[in-house]
Amino acid sequence: MKASDFALFGAKPKFASPVPVGQLYFPSWERYEAAFRGIFERQYYNNNGPLHEELEARLRAFLGVRHAILVTNATLGLMMTADALGLFGKVILPSFTFVASAQSLTWAGLKPVFCDIDPDTHQIDIDALAALIDDDVSAIMGVNLWGGSCNPHALAELAQAHGVRLYFDSAHAFGCEVGGQRIGGFGQAEVFSFHATKILNATEGGCICTNDDEVAARLRAIRPSYGTEVPVPVLRVANARMSEAQAAVALMSLEDFPANRQNNELLYRRYEAHLAAIPGLRLVRPTGVTLSNYQYMVCAVDSEVFGLSRDMLTGLLRAENVVARRYFYPGVHRCIPYAEQLSETEARLPNTDSACATSVQFPIGARVSPDAVDRICEIIGAAHKHAAEIRSRHDKT
Ligand SMILES: Cc1ncc(COP(=O)(O)O)c(C=O)c1O
Known part of the structure; x- marks a missing residue:
């Protein structure tokens, strides 16, 4: 050249049409049609439908976690998690992330405190993070960037030493493993994005994983915009349900x-x-x-x-x-x-x-x-x- x-x-451009960065894996038309024919035949669109329940069960097994709670997208999942963990005051997270990580805190009435990153890995700098912890900090939000990890073990040690909560924005990390263990079960909770640009795709969607039964009960109480089968007290409720159509696409994507x-x-x-x-x-x-x-x-x-x-x-x-x-x-x-x-x-x-x-x-x-x-x-x-x-x-x- x-x-x-x-x-x-x-x-003349070397490519006739745009080549995008997003994952955009689509199932075959035949599978898509069969999945949506099922929804049509059952006449069931939303509210804990059969595909929704099957997807939660499959994710629990795949990720090795006690609870996988489907939500409309990761942004809502992060907002709900902040409430369900009972956070207050300040939360430390990297600034080198998608804006939704910080916005979820702002929506939850919390103050984001931005921490620098390691220049080589782009993951949060754990020494810099330790220096930012004070009495007003109630949690650390680790962000697992670029299909890599921000070191959940070192962060857990730090969080425990300071008595603060630890959770993860794992929007980039579905299916990744740390020391042979799937990301999803670290900290008090982890949140995945199932946006179309991600490897696990529900067109739009997300999932909150936790091994803590009380946190899970609160998340399930926050998720619908009305009543819940497990009445536990929560500050406020959202409307963050995943539909059968989203679950159908995600099930094919998981396969x-x-x-x-x-x-x-x-x-x-x-x-x-x-x-x-x-x-x-x-x-x-x-x-x-x-x-x-x-x-x-x-x-x-x-x-x-x-x-x-x-x-x-x-x-x-x-x-x-x-x-x-x-x-x-x-x-x-x-x-x-x-x-x-x-x-x-x-x-x-x-x-x-x-x-x-x-x-x-x-x-x-x-x-x-x-x-x-x-x-x-x-x-x-x-x-x-x-x-x-x-x-x-x-x-x-
Ligand atoms: C690091 C990170 N966190 C959160 C999100 C928000 O995910 P969603 O679009 O599912 O709300 C994204 C989206 O790309 C992201 O990259």
């Missing part, structure tokens, strides 16, 4: 999980082989796990060595219909309403700011073929090779 071959400078995980790993290894040879790109591998779902393909761009900034690379790929994303940007501490406290948070989050400025997510999942990975990496390699010319052409446009 020459510099003039890039779509950014008027050439397909081993194959989809394997496909992701194959694509990941292919990227790894190509990108390792390109100077200035560092793979942020899923760390701390003995098994990953390879839901994300993330790199940190060193603009000096690569020759282009992360944003120039992203723009160049997008022009080729490769929908690379700068996930997460600009960092939760810089988003509404948390930016109001920026003077307080900025100085202690240098690794977060750096990750927000340099990280890029490349497409992986159902809509990416091995051949597409080869072609995406060829474009990235050519971008490095022709970086000086791309920069000068870019400056003139």
Whole structure:
């Protein structure tokens, strides 16, 4: 490829249609039709239907947990968990996460305290976290990023030593294992997202897992917008039910999980082989796990060595219909309403700011073929090779 071959400078995009980063695994039409025919025949749409109950049972078995409580999405699941755990005051979490992690606390009337990350793994920095714990802190929210883990054992030790609760935003970590144990049973609770972009897909959905019967009873009392079979006192109720339609899609997705995980790993290894040879790109591998779902393909761009900034690379790929994303940007501490406290948070989050400025997510999942990975990496390699010319052409446009 020459510099003039890039779509950014008027050439035809290398991909005819957009290649997205989301997982987007769909079951075959025949399976989809059969599952929805069942819903039609039973005439049962919602409220603890047979597919809902089957999915909860299958998730309990798959994850090895006492309770798997299905919800409309992970954001609602995190909000409900904060209430069910009886949290108050401040909760420590990383700022390098999706905004919903922090927003769930704001909705629950809690104050998020942002902690920095390890620059290599992007997971929460446990030493920095220890320094943030004071008497007003009631919990730590670990976030298991990029199909890796934030070290549940070290966090549990810390939480126990300080007498605070520990729970996890595991939106990225369905099916991952730490020391051979599936993520889902660590801390007081873990919350998964079953959004279409995730490897376990209910189109939209989520699940709260816990081994604590009292927490589970409170969650089940919070979930519906009216009455419950297990009346336990709760502060307030929500409407966070999962429908039969969502459960039907998730059941098929759970069946397909081993194959989809394997496909992701194959694509990941292919990227790894190509990108390792390109100077200035560092793979942020899923760390701390003995098994990953390879839901994300993330790199940190060193603009000096690569020759282009992360944003120039992203723009160049997008022009080729490769929908690379700068996930997460600009960092939760810089988003509404948390930016109001920026003077307080900025100085202690240098690794977060750096990750927000340099990280890029490349497409992986159902809509990416091995051949597409080869072609995406060829474009990235050519971008490095022709970086000086791309920069000068870019400056003139
Ligand atoms: C780390 C993290 N937490 C929470 C969420 C929210 O999940 P949901 O869309 O199911 O509410 C996401 C969504 O991508 C996420 O990436």
